[in-house]
Amino acid sequence: MKTVYEGILEMLTFFLSLLLPGASLAAVDSFYPPLNHTTYITNASLGTYGGVFHAPSDKASPTGDSVYNYCTMPHPHVDTYSLPAPVRNGSVDAKLVYLEYVQRHQRRTPYNILPGGENQEYNCDTIHPHLFASPSSGSPAPAQVYGQAYTDPSNPFLYLSNYVNGTCQYPQLTIGGYLDGVQHGRDLHELYSKKLNLIPSTLTQATKDKVWFRSSSAALTQGSAGAVLRGLWPTYTGPLPLHQQPASIDSINRGFSCPKRDTLLDRIQSTTEWDEHIAVTEPLRTKLADMFNASSDAAWMDTWDHFADNFQGRLCNGYELPCSLHDTSACVSDSQAEEVFRAGDWMYNYWWRKNPDVREYIQVIEGLFISELVRKFEAVQKGETGVVYSHTFAHDGDIAPLLGAMGIRALRWPGMGSNVAFEVWETSTHEFFARVLYSGRTIETVHGVLEWIPLGRLIEILSVFVPDDIVALCNS
Template structure:
């Protein structure tokens, strides 16, 4: 474990560099904060470290800002996109031949409802989550039914903390999330269809050059509907969104793997993890008392629940919560920001810094990484019909992928966060890759992945593909 003095030295170095460069804190690179010590969590002067944690309730999030925006992360945008540097400076002539795109779903209501109850109701009347099936061939078309949340006033559970008055399910895509997805798709079309000519301008249902996939969650499916409509506003008819069986899905922790819990327990037993628990004890105790979470390990062992609840509010135009029984006890912005910084530190430790990180990524995301690598090899061997593959998944998929790539500092991947693997072929028939994270070349321990041989990218990822995932998952 690094000493607190090393952490203080890190922070002093950071602030001195800001001071002497004439740069304000808000202008720092918000994607890569100093996450190697718990002083990142406890230093209140860091605030959100230049990040954005708010969005309007019924509109798309503002676009074009090249900053970490948890509510709607940046993505490739025609106003900021440029081709790889060797192509731009004419030292290489190449064309884009393949795009592998992985993204988290767009913004939503929270998963985690405060144990003591919620003091605000959520309204989802502006979005209709459709729920229907249709025959693949001839047959009557279905009624386009959608889910409408309601409560029976005689239900005795209405007085428990698990109920929130309103018209939402938890979690569900919000109207703001849907509109963000639509804009996300329009921006991808402007870059990869109009500017670069890779994605087809128009689409047919039988088009074999594109492939779309999601997890089995309604959040990813609803996000796909918004993004794909943005890509092709004029398209009519259905479109296949591929999903693996939920029990063996290689995303969203679909397949059973008991050893995951064993590895996570080891990760959360280290001196560094315990230090972060110690320095945040005051905040944790304050929130637990405010929201009756003292006896809930789920709310106290990690920052997942509190951060999710606060993010889900702020990203959809709501206020931070107050205690249901006492409206004067409310979460302050300073407390929320510390929760968010603690969440950043947690994700960076889980997926970048802990001593078991390679094995942990293998049992969480190794199968999906193997699928991606096989696609790259198919492009390399000129066996791929597909030129554009898009997977709609979760933060628990984005984070281990970024960890496998060796991202220099990992903040909690926000809503709509995305990894774009671009494969370019030179006039000399050589394949190179560029990896963009939320629209910008990713900075990693291997350097900036701006222009690397495709074979080198494959070798970086292969480390995280388990040789025997079944054996690894059942090992004790």
């Protein structure tokens, strides 16, 4: 016989299924919401779907290992990590031999300032973005200058633009983001160095050859790298190379020119599904446009990128949601922001998982970087590399197509510090297996849960998104 609670839960689940096919009140997984229908966007009762969109301004964010936290996504942690099932249950004798780690930068100020102006100042006095060069010999050592944003009241463009008073550049790493990065590195050290004995516990001239670091040319990824690597090796005092490809041909952060990207995006954003999401969000779009003078700005009206970025940048750094400068009583409500965030999730899932051109779109955005990952995994298989730990500091526009290439079951907007850990394990019989973690959790995909698969199978999954001729594809 059912209890009263079970009966109520069954009824609520039934009614929710009518409103939002695929949803379940019994087990909401904040990482994998039902994103295949636009009712996910418009159902206000869903709120943040278990996600977190707030963080303190001047300290590291607490994270839960099972909760989607846009401000500070979870990462592998010694307290919540478990060995791959076959290793854990003793059916396989294997050791971790390689870690490929790709992460988004930590939290920051917004890229996008509201067209009607901002009603709050952003202050970054508690973090110093350093700007100096040094000879490879180390001598003479440079003065450690840092950037300090300011405005001159005699500059007439200050009053013609939508510049925000304060002491920040837009975007820039915040002190909270820096501290998140240090904690991120500490946690990686506790797990992959102390517990699993893969990452060198200290960096010496000999162990430096076992690690390799890369970032985009953006200050955000460089600053995040400095924070995370400090957490990994708190007593290290020397310089470290952070590899970067030339910005104009970079295989991450859309560095190289590719006209095909725009062609495909226009096609993707002309489908019936895209038009439906535009139609159902029209009331919210109109309210926000009126509030912030955005109706004539296509960059704000054509996608949810700008509004979501602005609201996320505020809430993730201890600020309030914005109000109109022309009507101070007109402010963005929590429910409006939550709908923007749900619309952003739907948008990312459509871009990287569900649109008809998704394979080719991933190829022109991230195919070159995916090909680099494939070559690294092949080198591990063949015993042709001495590197055991490679870490790339990238952007949400890199994490999302990478997750799409693996066929993640549902893709929410990858939050700050979101990360993909490719673990390669070698058995006592010299077979190679892979386990893939997304923000500390074994990733769930259309290929199944990637808990323990032959490394060759992971290479096959990814290779579908490696273009045969990226130059020809981009110009087709």
